[in-house]
Amino acid sequence: MSLGGVVGHAPQRELLARALARGAVHPAYLFTGLPGVGKRLLALELARAWLCHAEMGAPCGACPSCRAVGGDAHPDWLLVAPEKEKEKRKSIGVEQVRNFGAWLWQTPARGSRKAALIDPADALTAEAANALLKTLEEPPPGRVVVLVASRPGALPPTVRSRCQQVAFGPLAEEEVAEVLRRNGWPAQAARQAAALADGSPGAALTRDAKAWQESAETVRSLLEALARGERGAA
DSSP: OOOTTSSSOHHHHHHHHHHHHHTOOOSEEEEEESTTSSHHHHHHHHHHHHHOTTOSSSOOSOSHHHHHTTSSOOTTEEEEOOEEOTTOOEEBOHHHHHHHHHHHHSOOSSTTOEEEEETTGGGBOHHHHHHHHHHHHSOOTTEEEEEEESOGGGSOHHHHHTSEEEEEOOOOHHHHHHHHHHTTOOHHHHHHHHHHTTTOHHHHTTSOHHHHHHHHHHHHHHHHHHHTTSSOOO
16 A cells, blocks of 8 residues: 555655554654655645545545645644744744644544644744654654654754654656646646756746746757857856
């Protein structure tokens, strides 16, 4: 059984699927890797599987719980994300983490489980990270918390040590192209963008297909001019 809704990252998906099948899910995970490679998507897939009414070890995708995870409609699902402060610096503050800890200890509204995502966890302030540590030290049963971080070194070692770390690498070009096709991109534009995206579908999706096609054409023209000796290497 596999968490099949995410492109690529087969070892990471299988690791989590085995934990679900054995009933050995860790209460806290830290997903690390480059931005835009699918860490958050797999965290959502794990949360859906954990809260799925079918309890098959993988999200059924059809029950009300699966459909609600990722939004605001599921009472046993929570996203902790940065809030804008007065100086417009985005961070996750201590009050957010304290509220999250109180929510985590409340009785689940449906069944016996809760799931939460902290993204990006490297936006936690020092005080917020210390407050989170207290929650991670003795989590209530039936809870899964996933921290997503592109800069895990920004988190205190004590927080990292309480989590099972799962590292994500860049996707292959064809995998990036597949993600783009799933998002409605034409096949040619998806291939061109994938070649320039450094393994990050998220990076490619920050621009539209036309912009990537223009970039690819510019690079191709420069390389051809270089090969003809019309342009210097500089």
